Amino acid sequence: MAVKRIEGNLTVVQAAEQRIRNVFSNGVKVYLAFSGGKDTLCMCSLIYELAMRGEIDPKLLTVVFIDEEALYESMFQMALRWRKRFISIGAQFRWYCLPVYQVSMLHHLADDESWITWEPGKEDVWIRQPPPFAILRDPAIQYAGQMNYQTFLPKVCMDGLMLVGVRASESVQRVKYLSRVDMTKGHTTGNNIIYPIYDWKDSDVWLFIKERHLDFPQAYIDLYRVGVKKSQLRLCNFFASESIAGLRYIAETAPDLWDRIQKREPNAYLALLYWDSEMFHRSTAKRRALESSEPSKDYKALCKKILFDEPDNYFTNPRTKEVARSYKQLYIKGYSFMTQRHFKKMYEALMAGDPKKRSLRAIYTDVFTDYTKYSKKTDAVKEVKRNG
Numbered sequence: 001m002a003v004k005r006i007e008g009n010l011t012v013v014q015a016a017e018q019r020i021r022n023v024f025s026n027g028v029k030v031y032l033a034f035s036g037g038k039d040t041l042c043m044c045s046l047i048y049e050l051a052m053r054g055e056i057d058p059k060l061l062t063v064v065f066i067d068e069e070a071l072y073e074s075m076f077q078m079a080l081r082w083r084k085r086f087i088s089i090g091a092q093f094r095w096y097c098l099p100v101y102q103v104s105m106l107h108h109l110a111d112d113e114s115w116i117t118w119e120p121g122k123e124d125v126w127i128r129q130p131p132p133f134a135i136l137r138d139p140a141i142q143y144a145g146q147m148n149y150q151t152f153l154p155k156v157c158m159d160g161l162m163l164v165g166v167r168a169s170e171s172v173q174r175v176k177y178l179s180r181v182d183m184t185k186g187h188t189t190g191n192n193i194i195y196p197i198y199d200w201k202d203s204d205v206w207l208f209i210k211e212r213h214l215d216f217p218q219a220y221i222d223l224y225r226v227g228v229k230k231s232q233l234r235l236c237n238f239f240a241s242e243s244i245a246g247l248r249y250i251a252e253t254a255p256d257l258w259d260r261i262q263k264r265e266p267n268a269y270l271a272l273l274y275w276d277s278e279m280f281h282r283s284t285a286k287r288r289a290l291e292s293s294e295p296s297k298d299y300k301a302l303c304k305k306i307l308f309d310e311p312d313n314y315f316t317n318p319r320t321k322e323v324a325r326s327y328k329q330l331y332i333k334g335y336s337f338m339t340q341r342h343f344k345k346m347y348e349a350l351m352a353g354d355p356k357k358r359s360l361r362a363i364y365t366d367v368f369t370d371y372t373k374y375s376k377k378t379d380a381v382k383e384v385k386r387n388g
Contacts, residue, residue: 029160039165099144299343
């Protein structure tokens with residue numbers, strides 16, 4: 001699907017401020033989804049400054065933070081600072097420490113790919129203890145692991161409008177999703193979710209942080225120093241695909257924290273042993289050098305083997321089997337024109353695990369974009385031949 005981009009006469013900061021004003025002008029409850037990352041930081045700063053200037057009513061605001069337990073210390077400290085700031089201007093700050101399930105990058109070889117934050121009965125191995133003011137129970141969650149935070153958040157925010165710091169530039173999937181949003185209806189998605197900074201790029205985020213002299217989690221600097229690209233700096237729980245790179249840094253520099261992580265997640269050592277493998281979607285110079293001395297792999301045959309010939313050896317629980325079925329559909333649809341490059345991406349995604357099917361959507365886009373280009377080129381050649 002083609003996405004049409006239109007330039008406006010406002011800066012992204014001015015546009016975001018106007019969207020936030022529009023939300024608060026309705027006089028209804030406003031919720032801010034807080035994560036502790038750089039996008040949240042920008043959202044918090046915009047809302048705080050507008051409140052301090054008297055342009056929005058902070059008493060309408062409730063900040064909702066789903067504490068994922070496995071957080072960088074600098075993220076935790078930033079959350080404490082912003083909680084204090086928002087409370088000081090009359091806003092509410094709900095800090096939830098609930099037993100919700102998370103997908104672990106380290107669990108795709110096991111029968112269950114999830115782990116439960118703040119899991120009851122495992123208090124002795126929690127990475128840290130909840131702060132004294134945290135909300136530990138909610139009627140929406142009847143038992144541990146009943147839902148993830150993406151499901152829980154809309155439930156507790158359904159009586160108002162929710163501000164979320166999702167940006168289109170972070171993935172092809174988000175570009176497509178946000179391109180379908182009807183921006184003539186208050187920049188909403190048809191429900192109660194609003195994305196004030198949806199059109200910001202990474203450079204906009206970091207420039208805003210620099211120009212406003214905002215404090216941000218030290219973990220970003222630490223990850224950048226160990227080689228994580230600026231465009232790939234993501235801070236969420238340690239075991240998610242977006243942030244698992246940080247485990248190597250923690251093991252090297254924070255042995256006490258590393259010990260706690262290992263108690264909580266016994267498979268954490270895999271990040272150290274197999275970082276340069278397809279398990280973590282990595283394609284480093286070291287890995288390429290090692291593989292260059294090996295015989296070339298037939299990735300099409302490997303995909304056929306794990307998807308059709310021996311699926312029970314690779315997909316051992318309902319979730320992985322469901323993901324495998326989706327990959328089989330792509331294989332069937334595209335096997336006649338997919339290349340070894342496409343099959344390699346498919347194979348590595350299956351080996352690394354793709355519980356949210358993000359890699360699958362990216363591969364779909366890649367395959368059919370290449371097919372469209374090939375078809376146009378073939379048609380052009382045929383036209384030249386017909387015309388002599």
